[in-house]
Amino acid sequence: MKPFRLVVIVASFSIFFAAFCGVVFALDQDEVRVSVAWSSEIYSRGSSQTVTVLLISDSSEQLTINYFGLHVDWMDSDQFIGSDLSDDPVIIPAYGNEYFSPITIQIPEDVSVGPHSYFLGIDGIQGVSTSFSWDSPTLTLVVQNSGIDIYSELVNKVGGNISEAVNANYQSSEAKSLLNQAQNVYDQALSLGNEEKWNEAISALQDASTYLEQADNEEQKHIETNTQQDTLLIIVGVAVVVTVLIITLVMIKRKQNPIVDQQTKT
Structure with a gap:
């Protein structure tokens, strides 16, 4: 029985050792933070994005990174896009x-x-030797239609808004300046669209739209200011008329009083 027991002990130890050597520990979630920066905030179908990752360690020990990668939910469950750093950690x-x-x-x-x-x-x-595997908290991106679809929709919308603004014949100098900026950026967007630089063109169209909104706000402020001034002028004008009328009535009354006094004396 002794040889059998020895075999069992040796076999059990071998299994335990093999299992232990294969263990990968999880780094505590709060020991690492990541900042992920995408090359564009417009995530359109068919577009290519450059992703920059900053890893911030809150661990009291040195970290040696052998692999890192990004997994997006449209990938296979075990697929990551990143780098194998095992040869140069x-x-x-x-x-x-x-x-x-x-x-x-x-x-x-x-x-x-x-x-x-x-x-x-x-x-x-x-x-020194504690292997780990760590996954960041889940993040979210919102995929839009392809760049050309978004561009086509925006270019028509912004172009129409520019035409309306021009026809509005802004009176505010600030509004005119902002409208001019919107037109210039819109022209840049058209050039970028011709070069099929969809993300840059879309960004330019969004900037043009922002300028248009600012121009409209400035024109509304200008109208409100002029309305207030007109109201004030009306009030002042009425006050002047009333004052003149009162003075005139007083003067007429004074002229009539001497006549009444003379008749009384007679």
């Missing part, structure tokens, strides 16, 4: 931070329009 000192090399994300043409979730995953070593 990124070393982050305790309470340090590090920018990873930018990665490129292609938003599929057929992905659904609307909100999509994504997160960053990293694998590495904490301290």
